[in-house]
């Protein structure tokens with residue numbers, strides 16, 4: 001009989017409840033060999049790192065740029081979500097009031113016909129893809145996140161905008177019971193609903209996704225469940241969370257941060273190390289969990305994919 005000695009890292013097939021887990025080499029790498037000691041199952045290892053068991057089926061990102069992922073813990077415990085609080089550390093604790101059951105997305109404006117889409121039905125119609133992206137907040141911090149989502153281009157094709165449509169506008173859900181800051185009236189931090197928008201050519205770029213999860217499972221509430229925009233070459237505020245309304249327009253949407261402070265925030269918000277924020281430099285960024293700052297890249301490192309969209313535009317004016 002041919003006896004094969006099992007290597008120390010061998011994991012018994014029975015311990016693996018999901019094939020997805022076994023395939024997810026990155027999660028293994030993140031957890032490190034130490035957590036995969038004999039007797040400890042992957043599920044236990046995931047639990048120890050507070051990573052939920054993956055529940056989404058998706059095409060993996062090959063991570064050709066070899067980006068170093070931030071941990072699930074980091075990504076889900078340092079958030080900007082003003083509907084809850086301006087404290088990045090507290091969003092995670094407060095986000096339980098966001099109820100995504102039966103979530104609907106309304107599509108209107110310049111479309112063939114207005115639609116009311118049920119989130120759960122909607123995502124079954126599309127292919128989910130993992131997208132490992134750099135994510136750079138205008139405040140000067142950044143992270144690398146393995147998002148899971150659908151291409152916005154595919155969604156747009158599905159809802160059939162009219163050819164007159166030049167822009168797409170997104171709004172976050174309005175609901176005072178779910179989002180405490182929305183119930184504060186004149187004392188709210190910003191005016192609601194949170195609004196964002198993209199030019200149509202930006203919207204149909206292959207990098208732009210509607211994200212429905214990260215690290216293989218559904219979007220955590222604090223990160224914008226159940227569905228949010230991700231535009232990786234723009235400052236984080238463009239990546240609007242918990243989307244409830246999408247409309248197609250002829251006019252450029254007035255996005256929330258431009259409305260709050262047009263001198264500091266514009267419509268485009270492309271990551272640009274050469275154009276400083278009026279109150280701070282944008283040349284460098286602090287990656288969550290890293291000690292030294294690193295250089296911020298033009299278009300957040302996505303110039304090859306998106307620089308052509310802004311040819312001939314003065315990027316010191318179109319901020």
Ligand SMILES: Nc1nc2c(c(=O)[nH]1)N[C@H]1C(S)=C(S)[C@@H](COP(=O)(O)O)O[C@H]1N2
Pocket residue numbers: 075078079080081082083136137138172194222223224235236237238239240241242
């Ligand atoms: N509805 C809504 N969307 C939002 C925000 C917000 O306050 N409300 N903050 C934005 C900002 S400033 C950033 S940096 C990112 C943060 O996303 P994250 O918490 O998943 O890292 O969400 C963006 N989307």
Ligand SMILES: [Mo]
Pocket residue numbers: 080136137138139235236237
């Ligand atoms: Mo941000």
